[in-house]
Amino acid sequence: MAAVPLDETNVFDNREPFEIVVLHKFSNPAQDRARALKILLQIANLTVFLALDNMIGGQDLEETIKGAIRECMCVIVILSDDIFNDGSYVLRELEWIFRFQKKVIPVFEKGFDFAKFSSHPKREVRLLMQIHAIEWHHNALKVTYDKVLEGIRTRRKRRRVCTCDNCQVGPAAPAGPVAPAEPAGPVEEGGQGIDD
Numbered sequence: 001m002a003a004v005p006l007d008e009t010n011v012f013d014n015r016e017p018f019e020i021v022v023l024h025k026f027s028n029p030a031q032d033r034a035r036a037l038k039i040l041l042q043i044a045n046l047t048v049f050l051a052l053d054n055m056i057g058g059q060d061l062e063e064t065i066k067g068a069i070r071e072c073m074c075v076i077v078i079l080s081d082d083i084f085n086d087g088s089y090v091l092r093e094l095e096w097i098f099r100f101q102k103k104v105i106p107v108f109e110k111g112f113d114f115a116k117f118s119s120h121p122k123r124e125v126r127l128l129m130q131i132h133a134i135e136w137h138h139n140a141l142k143v144t145y146d147k148v149l150e151g152i153r154t155r156r157k158r159r160r161v162c163t164c165d166n167c168q169v170g171p172a173a174p175a176g177p178v179a180p181a182e183p184a185g186p187v188e189e190g191g192q193g194i195d196d
Contacts, residue, residue, distance in 0.1 A: 017047075017068075017071035017072065018047045018048060018049035018054075018068050018071065018072050019046045019047045019048070019072060019073050019074070020041055020046050020047070020048045020049070020072060020073070020074050020075075020076060020152065021048075021049045021050075021065075021068045021069050021072045021074075021075045021076070022034045022037060022038055022048060022049070022050045022075075022076045022078065023065075023075060023076070023077045023078065023090055023093050024077070024078035024080070024083070024090075025078075025080050025082055025083040025085075025088060025090060027080060027082060029080065029109075030078050030080045030083070031052060033078050033107070033109075033136055034050055034052070034078050035050065035052065035053070036141065037076065037078075037107070037144070037145065037148065038050045038053070040141070040145045041145075041148070041149070041152075044149060046152070049065075049068040049072065051064075051065060054068075061089075062089075062092070065089070065093060065096075066093075066096050069093065069096045069097060069100060069102060070096070070100050072102065073102075073103065073152075074102065074103040074104070074105060074151075074152050075093075075097050075102050075103070075104045075105070076104075076105045076106075076107060076148060077090070077094075077097075077104060077105070077106045077107070077128065078107050078136075079106050079107065079108040079109070079112050079133065080109065080112070081112065081113065081116075084117060084120060084122075084125055091122055091124070091125070094122070094124035094125065094128060095124055097124070098124050098127060103151075103152075104128065104131060105131075105133075105134060105148060105151045105152070106128055106131055106133040106134070107133065107134050107135075107136055107144065107148065108133045108134070108135060108136065109135075109136050110135060110136070112133075114129050114133075117129050134147045134148055134151065
């Protein structure tokens with residue numbers, strides 16, 4: 001895959017549908033990580049939606065993000081300690097990720113407290129905490145990028161349906177018993193969660 005030189009015409013690329021959607025809480029550190037990851041993924045010739053860059057004046061924020069999630073192949077969620085504060089758009093966006101059954105790759109900062117959110121009242125947050133996450137490496141951004149790109153390129157979704165009756169994924173969850181989940185795969189250094 002040939003690298004694409006970056007300039008103002010493709011850093012703020014609005015080709016649709018987007019292959020990747022990057023979601024984050026609107027705070028400076030999370031925005032910086034999201035934008036850095038977006039640029040690296042664009043170099044790999046992927047179309048990436050990041051609300052900071054891709055929203056055009058007059059567009060409905062909710063409908064635009066919902067549409068981007070519906071049409072994409074993968075969603076990357078940049079986890080931060082304040083990501084699920086009350087009123088966070090990310091909570092609504094998580095609902096769409098699971099409703100549309102999208103592959104999701106959480107990326108976390110070292111020290112992110114997974115246990116703090118594992119009993120969150122929102123089912124989608126609990127499900128997200130069970131997904132194999134990738135640690136953000138400040139001193140080696142290429143390590144983070146390579147792991148994210150590998151996750152994007154895998155054919156299987158990085159989550160599985162929970163066997164708990166309270167945690168069925170999507171609006172059309174099967175009635176009755178669900179096949180048992182496979183044993184959890186390896187956890188990356190510093191990672192949490194499960195992997196297929």
